Amino acid sequence: MLLHGFEVALTPTNLLFCLLGVLLGQMVGIVPGIGPAAAISLLLPLTFGGDPIASTIMFAGIYYGALYGGTITSVLLSIPGESSSVMTAIDGHQLARQGRAGSALGIAAIGSFIAGVIGTIGLAVAAPLLAQGALAFGPPEYFALVVLGLTSLALVGDSLIKGLIMGVFGLCLATIGTDPQMGNTRFIFGQLWMLDGVEFLVLAVAIFGVGEVLSSAENGVPPAKIEGTLRSAWPTYADWIASRWAILRGSVLGFFIGVLPGAGATIASFLSYALEKRVSKHPEKFGHGAIEAVAGPESANNASSAGAMVPMFALGIPGSNTTAIMLGALVMFGLRPGPQLFEQSPDLVWGIIASMFIGNAILLVLNIPLAGLSVLLLRARYALLYPIILAICIAGVYSSSNSVDDLFLLVAFGILGYFMRRYDYPAAPLVLGLVLEPLFENALRQSMTISQGSALIFFVRPISATLLLLTAVAVIWMSVSSYLRARSRRRGS
Amino acid sequence: MHQGERIFAVFLGVFGLIWIWKSTELPYLDYYAPGSGFLPLWLGVILVALVALFLWINRGAQTLDALPSNPRRLWSIAGGLALTVALIEPLGFSVPVTAYLLFLLRRVEATSWRTSILVSLGTSIVLFCVFRLWLSVPLPRGPWGF
Numbered sequence: 172m173l174l175h176g177f178e179v180a181l182t183p184t185n186l187l188f189c190l191l192g193v194l195l196g197q198m199v200g201i202v203p204g205i206g207p208a209a210a211i212s213l214l215l216p217l218t219f220g221g222d223p224i225a226s227t228i229m230f231a232g233i234y235y236g237a238l239y240g241g242t243i244t245s246v247l248l249s250i251p252g253e254s255s256s257v258m259t260a261i262d263g264h265q266l267a268r269q270g271r272a273g274s275a276l277g278i279a280a281i282g283s284f285i286a287g288v289i290g291t292i293g294l295a296v297a298a299p300l301l302a303q304g305a306l307a308f309g310p311p312e313y314f315a316l317v318v319l320g321l322t323s324l325a326l327v328g329d330s331l332i333k334g335l336i337m338g339v340f341g342l343c344l345a346t347i348g349t350d351p352q353m354g355n356t357r358f359i360f361g362q363l364w365m366l367d368g369v370e371f372l373v374l375a376v377a378i379f380g381v382g383e384v385l386s387s388a389e390n391g392v393p394p395a396k397i398e399g400t401l402r403s404a405w406p407t408y409a410d411w412i413a414s415r416w417a418i419l420r421g422s423v424l425g426f427f428i429g430v431l432p433g434a435g436a437t438i439a440s441f442l443s444y445a446l447e448k449r450v451s452k453h454p455e456k457f458g459h460g461a462i463e464a465v466a467g468p469e470s471a472n473n474a475s476s477a478g479a480m481v482p483m484f485a486l487g488i489p490g491s492n493t494t495a496i497m498l499g500a501l502v503m504f505g506l507r508p509g510p511q512l513f514e515q516s517p518d519l520v521w522g523i524i525a526s527m528f529i530g531n532a533i534l535l536v537l538n539i540p541l542a543g544l545s546v547l548l549l550r551a552r553y554a555l556l557y558p559i560i561l562a563i564c565i566a567g568v569y570s571s572s573n574s575v576d577d578l579f580l581l582v583a584f585g586i587l588g589y590f591m592r593r594y595d596y597p598a599a600p601l602v603l604g605l606v607l608e609p610l611f612e613n614a615l616r617q618s619m620t621i622s623q624g625s626a627l628i629f630f631v632r633p634i635s636a637t638l639l640l641l642t643a644v645a646v647i648w649m650s651v652s653s654y655l656r657a658r659s660r661r662r663g664s
Numbered sequence: 665m666h667q668g669e670r671i672f673a674v675f676l677g678v679f680g681l682i683w684i685w686k687s688t689e690l691p692y693l694d695y696y697a698p699g700s701g702f703l704p705l706w707l708g709v710i711l712v713a714l715v716a717l718f719l720w721i722n723r724g725a726q727t728l729d730a731l732p733s734n735p736r737r738l739w740s741i742a743g744g745l746a747l748t749v750a751l752i753e754p755l756g757f758s759v760p761v762t763a764y765l766l767f768l769l770r771r772v773e774a775t776s777w778r779t780s781i782l783v784s785l786g787t788s789i790v791l792f793c794v795f796r797l798w799l800s801v802p803l804p805r806g807p808w809g810f
Contacts, residue, residue, distance in 0.1 A: 202794065202795075202799065332714060332717060332718045332721070333718070335714055336673075336676060336711065336714045336715060336718065339680075339707055339710050339711045339714060340676060340679070340711060342703075342707050343679065343680070343683050343704065343707045343708065343711060346683075346703065346704045346707065350690075350700040352694075352700075353691070353694060353699060353700045355690055355691070355700040357686075357687075357690060357700055357701075357704060358683070358686055358704070381745070384741065385738055385741060385742055388734065388737045388738050388741050389734055389735070389737070389738040554769075554773040554775060555769070555773075555775065555779070555783055557768075558764075558765045558768040558769055558773075558783070558784070558787070559765075559783070559787050561741075561745060561764075561765075561768075562761050562764075562765060562787050562788070562791060563791070565745075565748070565749070565752075565757075565761060566757070566761075566791045566794075566795050566801075566803070569752075569757070569795075569801070569803065569804075570795050570799065570801040570803075573801070573802060575749065575752055575753045575804065578749040578752065579746075579749055579750075581745075581749070582742070582745050582746045582749055585742070585745065586742055589738070589742075590668075590672050593668070593672075594666075594668070594669040594672050596672075612703050615698060615703065616694075616697045616698050616702075617697075619696060619697045619698055620695075620696055620697040622696075623696045624693075624696035624697070
């Protein structure tokens with residue numbers, strides 16, 4: 172069946188649409204404020220009456236192309252355009268400041284390619300089976316998954332308590348706006364523009380982009396010129412050795428997380444980061460430019476895009492905003508996504524799956540040379556670069572909501588980001604708390620409705636109980652080990 | 665713990681207290697299920713508890729002051745950003761952003777007039793072309809039409 176898919180995907184029209192999709196996706200990922208879901212929505216009317224296979228191949232290309240595009244701004248400018256690139260911004264930008272942006276981007280491209288291939292193989296081999304497994308994840312399991320995810324992210328920082336504070340603070344910020352279930356307004360303090368709440372992009376760009384610039388500005392001398400040579404633009408053999416298992420682990424983890432509807436690339440990338448730090452022999456390098464901290468999350472977020480196709484094709488359930496719009500496109504083309512799609516439209520399903528192999532290869536070919544080109548950008552003096560970064564932050568945030576009010580939030584959160592850096596509060600739990608709160612709160616409320624108000628539901632279902640047990644063990648283990656470390660330090664001194 | 669860090673932690677704790685206070689104005693339960701105020705209330709309680717624990721753990725600890733600071737540069741950038749944002753609605757996108765970049769490059773970073781003008785104008789024009797012309801984002805226009 173897959174061979175037949177390659178026959179479909181390799182026709183000149185479909186190849187052209189695949190290339191177009193990947194290119195568009197990459198551009199969309201680079202520009203903050205325009206996500207793949209928006210890009211597909213804008214293009215949807217243009218595909219009316221067109222070939223459904225070619226159009227869907229293009230949409231899939233936009234989807235995984237955008238995931239890689241977000242990597243470029245994360246590494247070079249510390250501006251994650253997508254929530255799935257937040258983890259990349261942490262170590263990727265540190266590598267860039269050490270003159271190793273090319274290594275980070277190159278490893279990300281290679282990792283994304285390998286992950287895309289692994290994810291696509293998983294999609295081709297196990298889609299119907301996995302889709303059934305994903306149905307075992309109900310609201311209590313999602314609740315427990317978010318608890319585990321946020322806690323593991325807090326655990327990987329230098330201070331557990333600061334990580335937890337930031338995670339809870341992020342969850343608090345996400346409750347601003349309209350309650351999605353009851354329609355009440357919460358914490359808007361009479362300001363109608365706050366009804367939509369705090370957007371991810373505003374917070375991420377402020378904390379990572381503006382906060383980084385302010386933090387650098389406070390130091391007497393800014394990070395000045397980032398030294399980069401053409402030799403340092405490519406990943407070295409040592410980079411590959413350090414990253415290969417991270418890529419493999421990230422790919423497998425990302426694919427399985429991607430299969431869960433609603434979980435997606437964000438959870439995949441930060442669980443991969445947490446996993447890599449846990450298994451690393453040099454966890455102290457994380458946050459200061461560890462190449463495997465780029466390789467793992469990048470592979471995970473790319474593999475998750477293939478995983479997200481599993482419930483879409485096999486069950487007709489969208490796994491993310493982007494796949495929801497793609498699902499709408501399939502319906503618009505007169506197709507009915509679900510278990511019958513594999514039998515009724517094999518050309519479409521296998522054609523798209525095969526095109527994902529090709530699209531990932533195109534991304535690799537495009538991005539390895541681009542990794543070299545990035546050196547040119549980083550040769551600019553930081554004094555010239557940071558005003559441009561700030562201008563991009565303003566334009567990107569405005570474009571996401573067309574609201575000047577969000578720009579005031581950009582300033583406020585930028586100053587918050589500066590103080591967080593000054594006092595070593597980790598940014599990732601804050602941003603991811605904001606992103607995951609809707610899933611977290613909905614899962615909590617749905618679970619409690621199912622159980623008629625009993626919290627026991629989280630402990631009697633095997634998957635959620637296991638996830639919560641893992642969370643408890645991780646927190647206790649981390650607390651005890653940090654207490655013992657502190658005690659031995661005190662005795663030593 | 666540095667004094668500033670203590671103040672920052674207290675700020676987060678006060679934020680948690682505000683969340684507790686305001687969430688009591690929202691319904692706690694909706695029949696069996698948690699209402700709009702349930703999660704914010706508990707998040708506020710957890711945040712305050714974590715901040716209190718953090719302050720208690722670090723009550724005697726003293727760390728060195730942060731890196732040598734350059735408050736003038738910092739507040740020039742932050743204040744300029746706030747002023748630019750405030751001027752975008754009445755004056756449009758391009759003029760305040762160009763002026764801000766010119767201020768940063770010429771005044772804060774002391775680069776040459778030629779470089780400052782080239783970079784600030786070039787950046788504004790590229791951003792205008794990408795967002796306004798290519799992506800059709802309706803960037804605010806000033807009285808002069810751009």
